[in-house]
Amino acid sequence: MAWRIQMSQTRRHLEHHPGINPAPFKATIESVTDEGVILSDSWCYPKGGGQPGDTGIFQSDGEEFRFGEVSASSHILHPVSSGNLQVGQEVDCVIDVERRNALASMHSAAHILSATANERWGAITVGNQLGVTESRMDLKFENRDEFDANILQDDANHWVNKDAEIMIHEWGRKQIMTDDRVRNRRFVERIIDRIGGSDPRLRMVEIEGIDLCPCAGTHLSSTSPIGDITIGRVQNKGKGTFRIYFEI
Numbered sequence: 410m411a412w413r414i415q416m417s418q419t420r421r422h423l424e425h426h427p428g429i430n431p432a433p434f435k436a437t438i439e440s441v442t443d444e445g446v447i448l449s450d451s452w453c454y455p456k457g458g459g460q461p462g463d464t465g466i467f468q469s470d471g472e473e474f475r476f477g478e479v480s481a482s483s484h485i486l487h488p489v490s491s492g493n494l495q496v497g498q499e500v501d502c503v504i505d506v507e508r509r510n511a512l513a514s515m516h517s518a519a520h521i522l523s524a525t526a527n528e529r530w531g532a533i534t535v536g537n538q539l540g541v542t543e544s545r546m547d548l549k550f551e552n553r554d555e556f557d558a559n560i561l562q563d564d565a566n567h568w569v570n571k572d573a574e575i576m577i578h579e580w581g582r583k584q585i586m587t588d589d590r591v592r593n594r595r596f597v598e599r600i601i602d603r604i605g606g607s608d609p610r611l612r613m614v615e616i617e618g619i620d621l622c623p624c625a626g627t628h629l630s631s632t633s634p635i636g637d638i639t640i641g642r643v644q645n646k647g648k649g650t651f652r653i654y655f656e657i
């Protein structure tokens with residue numbers, strides 16, 4: 410069974426940027442375990458890179474089965490706590506659109522905050538965790554005393570209000586490494602090295618005028634739908650690092 414799953418299931422979220430407003434899709438159940446359901450094909454975004462995974466509903470023969478946060482290891486797993494789902498059964502998979510869109514907004518907002526903190530103070534983002542209502546990121550500063558949350562909030566909202574276009578690129582090594590807009594290129598090159606192969610491609614997310622960085626998460630197509638970024642509490646994490654909580 411295992412070989413068949415690996416042969417048939419495609420990493421859709423890696424092939425295509427999952428974006429917002431995911432459409433329902435049909436799939437066949439390939440495996441049911443205590444941990445959840447594996448489908449013949451899945452357009453769900455699995456948790457990763459600080460972004461929570463999709464949730465949603467399977468519909469089949471007039472019944473509905475809710476699935477929890479999708480994750481990925483060797484294949485994409487849809488946790489289902491109850492119901493009598495069978496191998497070979499066809500299901501309509503309806504992704505929770507509101508949750509996906511909220512997390513895409515958060516993810517685009519996080520890129521703006523990360524980029525503007527880097528522009529103004531040279532801060533490096535060393536961690537992040539997105540949530541539907543609140544997200545956080547850890548920013549490491551050369552001189553942390555210079556940081557001002559109000560300035561960061563104003564800088565970030567400037568880019569939100571501009572309605573900057575968000576573009577998704579699939580680029581090779583040369584294009585990435587020769588583009589001066591890519592920050593921290595030594596770090597980016599290590600990601601390219603890890604992909605391996607003769608011409609590794611990396612998904613680059615560009616927010617026009619402010620950011621261009623590798624990312625496999627979900628994003629909006631422009632910045633204004635974010636609405637407004639509000640920075641909440643700021644925690645001292647030591648070693649020149651602040652943990653910044655934000656809402657949109």
Ligand SMILES: [Zn+2]
Pocket residue numbers: 458516520623624625626
């Ligand atoms: Zn990202």
